[in-house]
Amino acid sequence: MKHFFRDLFLDMGLGDKWSAYLDVTVFTILLFGLCWAVHWVIRKIIIFVFHKLADRTKTKFDDFLVNHRVPLRLAFIPPLLIAFDAVTFIYQGFPKGEKVVTKVLMLASVYLTLTIIRRTFNTVEDYLKTKPRFKDKPIDSFTQVFMIFAWALGIFSMLAIITEINFWHFFTTLGAASAIVLLVFKDTILGFVASIQVAANDMVRIGDWITFKSYGADGDVMEISLASVKVRNWDNTITTIPTYALISDSFQNWRGMIESGGRRIKRVIWLKQKSVKFLKDEDVERLKEIQLITDYLIKRSADIQTDNEKRGVDKSNLINGRNLTNLGVFRKYALEYLRGNPALNHEMITMVRYLEPTPQGLPLEIYCWSKDKVWENYEYIMSDIFDHLMAATAQFDLELFEFSSDAVRIEK
Structure with a gap:
């Protein structure tokens, strides 16, 4: 089969060179069509299976998988495997072309892996937010950290594929530039550390009412991410606060008041x-008409009068003795x-x-x-x-x- 189209083109009077090029082109088109057909069939099967599964199960996790289109991304894996197997067969005699196509397929594989990981993390994040235990936790921060590491590894892998340098050798070479990397990712590192401390010490939760005077924030926490915290103020404006400011500056969290009895x-x-x-006798009699203090005035007046009489106080002047x-x-x-x-x-x-x-x-x-x-x-x-x-x-x-x-x- 490998020489079928080549022989066909030779019989049509084309030269060896053009016959070989057209042979590779036709097989590439056929491979593309085969991969598309396989992807279409698998996609339909996956959609059917996951929708049935989502309807029958009580958990919402599979629903979130479907919403984030994770199964549809998995449908790209079989066509990629077919393409990898077919490259050597199609580009036999064209080592440079095989090398380029292989690199493209490897880059596509890395990118597909990253998108699957990202969509899976988003699924896990949305699922955990439905759980009371994790609803008010800064889950966004941790997923963002994981994705930063994943993208970093993915980019390093892509560069290693393009430059044809061994991945670990390429990765260790970057150690010399670690100071620059730390400087570039300073805010990310600070945000990550702050997110861990905020979660570990339970300083802020999503839904908490906080007052952060230095940033003009006074309202409910909407979102806690790796880089920032969003606060919806009482006038419905949004204030964005750096996450690391939660551990470096002073702010007021009203959660204790909300959870208390008043x-x-x-x-x-x-x-x-x-x-x-001082109150005169007529003033006291007038105030006795106020029901809340009637009993108090009767008892208090009697006690004061008894004490003054016992001590022989001259009440011609109100300042003498005890008085109301x-x-x-x-x-x-x-x-x-x-x-x-x-x-x-x-x-x-x-x-x-x-x-x-x-x-x-x-x-x-x-x-x-x-x-x-x-x-x-x-x-x-x-x-x-x-x-x-x-x-x-x-x-x-x-x-x-x-x-x-x-x-x-x-x-x-």
């Missing part, structure tokens, strides 16, 4: 210190109001305390925990608390501090 409310009400006063103050009663009212709020988690710390007085007034801090940690609901709960408490200060003859009004008064 979200902290920690803000102050600024009160004028001049509005703080409008600020102290308001603090008790605020605490009882918080304890009765169903939106707060009362198993966590709830308190109302004074902070150090400042030129801007006396800060009364509200410290409690909201059950609902969703940002919108959290802000509503906190606003509702402060709306009420700020409006309630007037009932206790307390005044809220406003810098502008005080500044005008000082100027006058």
Whole structure:
């Protein structure tokens, strides 16, 4: 069969040279047609088998294999094997042509291997992301590292094939240029190290809310890759942060708050210190009408009166002995109001305390925990608390501090 077309062309009156060239050309075309036919048949078989398998199995792994077209890439392997076997037969007497075609087939084999590996890694990556255990892990970083090594080996293999240098000799020769390689892949190496530390120390997960002030990031982590971390900010903008910055810079991860029983409310009400006063008997009687502190005022007033009488205190002046103050009663009212709020988690710390007085007034801090940690609901709960408490200060003859009004008064 090898000399069939050559003899045919010789019988047609062509010379030995042209007959040999046309013989190789015809066999090359036939080989191409055979490879295409084999690929088409195997492709149809693989598509049928994998679709049936994907429909019958419960696991999603085979579904991801089909989605990433891994089986279709496998259909190229038999035609390549046929081509390798046929090259020696077709190019007999043409060593240079055989050498070139063999190199092309070897390069195609390396590239096909790399694409199969890449698509397989993508399949494994998508499959692991469906598992709760790996859903929030930086899987992208590890697959990218593996692919970098795979592509590096693939490129070295291609260069070794083209230059006809032994692969290991070619690879060891590059050791002399290791400093340059390290410089070129510096960010990749740093990102790889950072990805390992982030995963090992569980510093950041996909879905975590982080605040990274130096990069202007404040939102949920969308993706953790080898080179960068993508954060969707609350205004729906995307901030990209270098992965190695997670271990070199300081950032805030709100995961602990989300996993805890509540979200902290920690803000102050600024009160004028001049509005703080002792309560007279008529003031106490008026404040007893406030239900949250009625029992407290009755018991507290009785205790103070008994103690003052026991010590013979002259109450013609309020400063003598023990007394109730409008600020102290308001603090008790605020605490009882918080304890009765169903939106707060009362198993966590709830308190109302004074902070150090400042030129801007006396800060009364509200410290409690909201059950609902969703940002919108959290802000509503906190606003509702402060709306009420700020409006309630007037009932206790307390005044809220406003810098502008005080500044005008000082100027006058």
